[in-house]
Every structure is written in structure tokens, then in C-alpha cells.
Amino acid sequence: MGSYQFIMLALGVVLFVAALICLFLRYSTPLVVTLFILSIVMIGFPRVKSLKVGGAEVDLGELLQEHENNPTDPAIQKQLKQALVRYNALKPSSASPQLAEQVARGNEILHQTDQALKWAEVAAKKDPSSIQAQELVQRLQVKQLTPASTGEAVSPQTASRLTNAISVLTQQPNLSAESHVALSKAQLALGQDEEAAANLHSALKVKPNVPVDPKLRALITATPH
Structure with a gap:
């Protein structure tokens, strides 16, 4: 686990505990719900590898490999486009370096250069090596x-x-x-x-x-x- 992942995990645990305390002390429901959601995202998001698109589990790394093998296949391009709608909706700063780089490469393939650069810069910043x-x-x-x-x-x-x-x-x-x-x-x-x-x-x-x-x-x- 990388240092940034450890930090996110630790902060997620802290937020989760804070949410439990707020729940016990009967704080407002919106605050408790927000803390729970944030804690879950921070604990789990660095491990995200795939998302559901059209009811199917889509691993972006696998899609990119398929495109690597068949760069002119329109079916793969379509799948990639559908998957990136979901991935681009995520917060780049919360992604792992690997996922950020994959999303950047996917956007590059679809000629979405500005979007690709945004994700690539996150990947490079999180993993300077x-x-x-x-x-x-x-x-x-x-x-x-x-x-x-x-x-x-x-x-x-x-x-x-x-x-x-x-x-x-x-x-x-x-x-x-x-x-x-x-x-x-x-x-x-x-x-x-x-x-x-x-x-x-x-x-x-x-x-x-x-x-x-x-x-x-x-x-x-x-x-x-």
C-alpha cells in the first residue's frame, strides 16, 4: 500500500469513528450521513479497479489492453467511451496513480486531451517515480x-x-x-x-x-x- 493510500485509509477510519460518535450523540442526520459517505469513499476508493457500465463490470485496464491489441476495433472504442463517462465523473485526486493513469490513457485514445491531461497530472504527482x-x-x-x-x-x-x-x-x-x-x-x-x-x-x-x-x-x- 502506498503512502497516499495509507493516509486516505487512516483519514477514512477517523471519519468513520467520528460519524459513529456523531450518531451516538444524536447530531443532525445530514452530517452523520455525509461523514459515513466520506469515510467509505476514502477507505475504499484507492482500491477501485472497475465500475459497472450498462449492468456489466468493466475493468479499465482490461479495456485498454484490448484496445492495445485491436486499436481500430469500433466495439472496443464504444465500450471505452461508455466506461469513461463513469470514470470521468470520479474525483481525480482520490484515485490511485495507476487508475488515474489508466483514465488519462483512455481519454487520450478518445482524443479528449484536456481531460486526459487532468488525470495524467494527478498520476504523475502521486507517483513522481x-x-x-x-x-x-x-x-x-x-x-x-x-x-x-x-x-x-x-x-x-x-x-x-x-x-x-x-x-x-x-x-x-x-x-x-x-x-x-x-x-x-x-x-x-x-x-x-x-x-x-x-x-x-x-x-x-x-x-x-x-x-x-x-x-x-x-x-x-x-x-x-
Whole structure:
């Protein structure tokens, strides 16, 4: 159990005891109910791995693994979208680093970059030693600044910020295929075609089935590497 989980468990127990005392002393019902609910959430939420969606138990980690194996399967995308409606309703700060990272990855897959970054930052803050969480935050920061459409113009101010974000992400060791794709699209937006081509080739080398924008693939594969 991580330190933050222990703290949440301890606080949850304290709140539970406080709720019992309030109940014994006949405090107002809303206060007692609130304390009971908070204590249960604090004791149990760090262990949440799955939620019920449409009457079925959904493990987000399993869904992400299925998407990893079949990134273009629309049925998996639909399941992921339905699951994230529930997960996104949870409070990010109460989640474990692992769950926060999974919710962030799910949102990233659905191109919900702002939401993904919110969860990724929680994961990275709670587990500063996680290279994956740090890379995820940096990749999402690159995506936030990259134009959604290939070929869209970039303002000088955005270009400067995007260049800095790219520089930070490229310092990560053993980048994932997803990060190489994000870098490729960002570099193409900045007119750095050769660097973009190199990153796309690296992405496909790491993971041949990594999802790539067809426009990006068409533009980059024409550049020799």
C-alpha cells in the first residue's frame, strides 16, 4: 500500500469513528450521513479497479489492453467511451496513480486531451517515480499545442511553446510509439518534415499497429529516411 493510500485509509477510519460518535450523540442526520459517505469513499476508493457500465463490470485496464491489441476495433472504442463517462465523473485526486493513469490513457485514445491531461497530472504527482506517467503528461502537453488538423497554421506564440514541449518530451528515454506519433504530428505542424518522418518511422518500428492519422502517414512516408 502506498503512502497516499495509507493516509486516505487512516483519514477514512477517523471519519468513520467520528460519524459513529456523531450518531451516538444524536447530531443532525445530514452530517452523520455525509461523514459515513466520506469515510467509505476514502477507505475504499484507492482500491477501485472497475465500475459497472450498462449492468456489466468493466475493468479499465482490461479495456485498454484490448484496445492495445485491436486499436481500430469500433466495439472496443464504444465500450471505452461508455466506461469513461463513469470514470470521468470520479474525483481525480482520490484515485490511485495507476487508475488515474489508466483514465488519462483512455481519454487520450478518445482524443479528449484536456481531460486526459487532468488525470495524467494527478498520476504523475502521486507517483513522481513513474516514467510512464511523466511521459504521458509531456505527450499530452505536446498534443494540446498541436493543431488538430494536419496542415493547419500555427501562431508564432504557439510554435514557441510547442517547440519547448517537444524538447521536453524528446528527453524521455525509450519513448512509446504513441509519443513518437505525437512528436511526428507536432514537428510536421512546425515544418520539420525530416524530424517528423524520423519519429513516424520510430513509432511504426516500436508498434506497427499504432494508430496514425492517414493524412500524417501519407505526408510523412513520402519523406525519405
